[in-house]
Amino acid sequence: MSEAAREGIAAYLFLLPWLVGLFGLTLGPMLASLLLSFTHYDLLSPPRWVGLRNFQLLLSDDRYLHAVRVTLTYVVLEVPLKLAFALLLAVVLNRGLRAVGLYRALFYVPSLLGGSAAIAILWRQIFGGDGMANMVLASLGWRHPPAWLQDPGYALYTLVALGVWQFGSPMVIFLAGIRQIPREFYDAARVDGAGRVSQFFRLTLPLLTPLILFNFILQMVYAFQTFTPAFIVSGGNGSPVDSTLFYTLYLYNEAFGNLHMGYGAAMAWILLVVIAFSTAAVFASSRYWVF
Amino acid sequence: MTRVRSRLSVYALINVAIIAALVVMLYPLIWMLSASFKTGYEIFHSLSLLPQAPTLDNYISGWTALRLPFGVFFMNSVVLCAAAVLGNTISCTLAAFAFARLRFPLKRVLFAVMLMTIMLPFHATIVPQFVLYEHLGWVGTILPIVAPKFLAVDAFFVFLLVQFIRNIPTSLDDAAKIDGCGPFRLFYWVILPLLTPALATTAIFTFIFTWNDFFSQLLYLGNSVSSYTVPVALRAFIDATSLSSWPQTLAMSLLSLLPIIGFFMAFQRLLVEGISTTGLKG
Numbered sequence: 001m002s003e004a005a006r007e008g009i010a011a012y013l014f015l016l017p018w019l020v021g022l023f024g025l026t027l028g029p030m031l032a033s034l035l036l037s038f039t040h041y042d043l044l045s046p047p048r049w050v051g052l053r054n055f056q057l058l059l060s061d062d063r064y065l066h067a068v069r070v071t072l073t074y075v076v077l078e079v080p081l082k083l084a085f086a087l088l089l090a091v092v093l094n095r096g097l098r099a100v101g102l103y104r105a106l107f108y109v110p111s112l113l114g115g116s117a118a119i120a121i122l123w124r125q126i127f128g129g130d131g132m133a134n135m136v137l138a139s140l141g142w143r144h145p146p147a148w149l150q151d152p153g154y155a156l157y158t159l160v161a162l163g164v165w166q167f168g169s170p171m172v173i174f175l176a177g178i179r180q181i182p183r184e185f186y187d188a189a190r191v192d193g194a195g196r197v198s199q200f201f202r203l204t205l206p207l208l209t210p211l212i213l214f215n216f217i218l219q220m221v222y223a224f225q226t227f228t229p230a231f232i233v234s235g236g237n238g239s240p241v242d243s244t245l246f247y248t249l250y251l252y253n254e255a256f257g258n259l260h261m262g263y264g265a266a267m268a269w270i271l272l273v274v275i276a277f278s279t280a281a282v283f284a285s286s287r288y289w290v291f
Numbered sequence: 292m293t294r295v296r297s298r299l300s301v302y303a304l305i306n307v308a309i310i311a312a313l314v315v316m317l318y319p320l321i322w323m324l325s326a327s328f329k330t331g332y333e334i335f336h337s338l339s340l341l342p343q344a345p346t347l348d349n350y351i352s353g354w355t356a357l358r359l360p361f362g363v364f365f366m367n368s369v370v371l372c373a374a375a376v377l378g379n380t381i382s383c384t385l386a387a388f389a390f391a392r393l394r395f396p397l398k399r400v401l402f403a404v405m406l407m408t409i410m411l412p413f414h415a416t417i418v419p420q421f422v423l424y425e426h427l428g429w430v431g432t433i434l435p436i437v438a439p440k441f442l443a444v445d446a447f448f449v450f451l452l453v454q455f456i457r458n459i460p461t462s463l464d465d466a467a468k469i470d471g472c473g474p475f476r477l478f479y480w481v482i483l484p485l486l487t488p489a490l491a492t493t494a495i496f497t498f499i500f501t502w503n504d505f506f507s508q509l510l511y512l513g514n515s516v517s518s519y520t521v522p523v524a525l526r527a528f529i530d531a532t533s534l535s536s537w538p539q540t541l542a543m544s545l546l547s548l549l550p551i552i553g554f555f556m557a558f559q560r561l562l563v564e565g566i567s568t569t570g571l572k573g
Contacts, residue, residue, distance in 0.1 A: 004394065010474035011395035018386035018405075018449065021442025025420065026408055032419035043425065089312075095305060105559050106313050108566075109320070112555055116503040117522035118544035121529060122323050125537055132322055135338050165316065172566045217410075225412050228505040232526060248414060248506075255418055256510060265418045272415040279410065 030272075037266035042259045054266035063242065064250060064267070070156060070238075071247040075223045078163040083215055085167040087208070090174035091200060104175060108168035120162075120232035124149060127158045149233050152243040159229050159244060170215040177211040178204060206291040213286050217279055224275050227252070247271060327542040334537055350546070353539030357527060358516045361543060364524040367512070368502060371433045371520055375501040376494045378440030379448055383493060384486065386443045387452030388478050392464065408446045413506075421510065431518055435511045436504075440497070448493045451565070455489035456482060492565040495558055499551050521547045 012019070037054055039047035058064050089107060093100050113119050126132045129147035137145040148158045181204065189199050230238065230246040237253070238245025247267070255264025326334045328345040337343070354361045389395065390402055424435040443449055459482060467481045505522045512518045519527065525547060528540050555562060 007393055007474060008395040011389040011393035011398075014385045014389035014393070014474075014478070015395075015401070016385075017382040017441060018443035018446075021382070021439060021444045022404065022408070025439050025442060025444050026411065026416060029416035029419035029423070030411075032422075033415060036418060036422075043422065089309075092305060092309065095302075097302075097306060097309070099306075101560075103309055103313070104563060105555075106317065108563060109552075109555070110316060112499065112551060113320075113503075113548055115505075116548065116551075117505050117525045118547045121525060121540060121544045122319060124529070125326075125541065126319055126322075130335055132319075132326075132338075135335075139338060169566055172563055221410055221412065225414065231505070231509075232529070235530065251414060252506070252510075256421065261418055261422065268412075268414040268418060271412060275410075275412055 033265045033268055036262050037269050039262040041261040041265075043261060044259075047262065050262070054263050055270075057263065058266060058270070063245065066242055067238075067245045067247050067250040070243070070245055071224065071226070073156060074160060074163070074226060074246065075220060077157075077160045078223050079216065079219045081160070081164045082167045082219055083170055083212065085164060086170035086215070087174055087212070089167070090171050090178055091204065093171075093175060094178045104172060108172055111166040111168035114162065114166035115228060117228060117232055120229040123158070123162050123229065124233045149244075150240055152241045155233070155240060155243040159226075159233065162229055163223065163226070170219060173211055173215055174208060177208050181207050209286075209290040213282070213290050217282055220278060220282070221275055224271065224278075323541055323545055326538065327545045329538060331536075331538050334541075349538040349542035353528075353536075353543045356536065356539055356543075357519075357524060359519075361521075361524065361546070363517065364519045364521045367433075367518060368520040368522075371436060371508075372498045372501045374433060374437040375440045376497045378437055379443075379445055379497040380490050380493050382441050382443035383445065383448040383452055384483070384490065386449045387456055388482060390449070391453045391456035392461075392477070392482065393474055405446050405449055408444075409450060417510075424511070430511055431514055433512070433518075436501070436507050445497070448497070451493065452486070452489050455486065459485050488561065491558070492561055495554055495562060496565065499554060502551060 036047060038049060038051055040050050040053075041047035093103055093107075097103065110119075124131075127148035128134075129150050131148070133148065134145045146154045148154050185203055185207075186199060189203055194202065225248055226246050227248040230244045230249045231252075234240075234244045234249075236249075238249055248271075251264050251267045251271070254260045254267065321340060325340045325342060327349055328347070329337075329342045329349075330344075330346065333343060357364075386405075390398070390405070420435070421430070424430050427434075429435050429438075439445075463481050463485075464477060467477050472480065503522070505526075508520045508523050509526065512520055513523050513526075516527070525540070525544055528536075528543060
C-alpha cells in the first residue's frame with residue numbers, strides 16, 4: 001500500500017467520530033427535520049404526510065407571526081447596540097491604560113455569566129415591578145417607573161438590555177484587532193494633522209471592518225436563537241401578553257409542549273433558512289463596507 | 292509642562308469613567324451577592340449593599356427547598372460537564388489533527404462542511420434528535436447531551452484546535468517521519484504533548500457552556516427531580532415558589548455561578564486569549 005493511501009486511511013480513522021456525528025446527528029437530522037416539516041407528528045402515532053399544510057398554518061398563526069416580530073425586533077436592536085458598546089469600550093481601553101488587563105477581564109464577566117439561568121433569574125428580580133432597579137429609580141426621584149419585565153411595553157427592551165450588557169466578548173475581539181494596527185499608521189496620521197476623532201473614523205474604524213463583519217454575523221446568529229432569558233423571565237410562556245415570545249420559545253412550546261413535532265420542524269427550517277439568508281446578505285453587503 | 296499635566300488629567304479622567312462604567316455594569320452582581328445574605332423584607336426595602344444582619348439562612352433553607360437537596364443537582368451538573376469535557380477534548384482533537392496535518396481525499400469539501408456546521412442553529416436538528424433519543428430510551432439521562440460531544444458535534448472546537456495545530460511547525464513532523472513515525476505516533480508523541488494550552492481552552496469552555504446550557508438540559512433532564520441539573524433546578528425553584536422565596540432563589544443562583552467565576556479567575560488569561568484569537572461565542 002502506498003504511503004498516501006495509508007495516510008488517507010489514518011485520516012479517516014481520526015475523523016471517524018466526527019463523521020458519525022456529522023451524518024448521524026447533524027446532516028441526517030437536518031434532512032429528517034425537513035421531511036417532518038411536511039407531516040403531522042405527535043410522537044405517539046406514526047407521522048402523517050400533510051404536504052405544505054404546516055407552512056400554510058404558520059402563515060396564518062398570529063402567535064407565530066408575533067414571535068417572528070419579537071425576535072426580529074430583538075435582533076435589530078441588540079446586535080448593533082452590543083457592537084457599538086463593544087467598539088467604544090475597546091477603543092477607550094486601548095489608550096495605554098495600565099490596568100487594561102484587569103478592565104478587560106471585568107468587562108468580560110457579564111458575557112461569561114449572562115447566558116445562564118441564574119442571571120436571567122437575577123434580571124427577573126431586578127426588573128420586576130418592585131425590583132431593585134425601581135428601588136434605585138425611586139430613590140432618584142422617579143415616583144412611578146414602569147414595571148419593566150411585567151409591562152408588555154417594556155419587557156422585550158429589558159431583555160435587549162440583558163443582551164447588550166454582555167458586550168464583553170465582541171469587545172475582547174475588537175481590542176485584539178486594534179492592537180494589531182501598527183503604531184506607525186497613527187504616527188503618520190498625526191503628522192498629517194489628523195485629530196483623535198478623525199484618526200478613529202479614518203484609520204481605526206476602516207481597519208476594524210473585517211472584525212465588525214465577523215462579530216456582527218456571530219452575534220446575529222446567536223441573537224436569532226435567544227431562549228434562556230425569555231424562558232426564565234416569562235415562566236416559559238412569553239408573558240406578559242406574549243411580549244417576550246421569542247421564536248425559539250414558541251418552537252419549544254409547540255414541538256415539545258404540545259407535541260406538534262411537524263409544526264416545530266417547519267419552524268426550525270424557516271429559522272435555518274432565515275439565518276442562512278441573513279448571513280449571506282451581510283456577507284454580500286460586506287464588499288461595500290469592509291476595508 | 293502644561294501639556295504633560297493635561298495628558299495626565301485626561302488619563303485619570305478615562306480611568307474614572309471606565310471604573311464608573313464597571314460599577315454600573317457589575318452592580319447587579321454585587322447586589323446579588325449582598326441580597327443573598329439579606330432577609331426577604333430587606334431585599335425589597337433597602338438599597339444598602341451591606342445587610343443589616345447578615346444571615347446564612349437563605350443558603351441553608353434554599354439548599355433543601357426542593358424535593359431533593361441542591362447537592363444532588365450540583366453533582367448531576369458536575370458529572371454532565373465532566374463527561375462533556377472528556378468527549379469534546381478527545382473527539383475534537385482527533386478530527387482537528389486530521390484536518391490540520393493529514394492529506395486525504397475530500398479534505399477540502401469536508402473542511403468546508405465542518406466550518407458550515409459551526410454556524411448551524413441547533414434548532415435545525417433538535418426535533419429529529421429528540422425523536423431519536425426518545426426511541427433509544429435516552430430521554431431523562433445525560434446521554435443525549437453527552438453522546439454528541441464524543442462525536443465532535445461542537446465543530447467550533449474542531450476549528451479552534453485546527454488553528455492551533457497549524458501553528459505548530461511542520462519541521463517537527465518531518466523529523467518524526469524521518470525517524471519512522473506514522474500518523475498515529477506523530478499524533479500521540481509529537482502533536483498531542485504540544486496541544487496542552489488548546490486542550491485546556493477547549494476543556495474550560497466546554498465546561499462553562501455545558502454548565503450554562505439550559506435548553507437541552509430542560510428538554511432532556513427536566514422531567515424528574517432526581518435528574519435535574521443546576522439550571523433546571525433553578526427554574527423549578529422560581530416555578531414552585533412564591534415571591535417570598537426570592538432570597539433563597541438568589542442565594543442558589545449565586546452558588547450556581549461560583550464554579551464559572553472560579554474557573555474564570557484561575558484561567559482568565561488563557562480564556563481571554565482564546566476569545567481574542569478565535570472569537571468564541573458569548
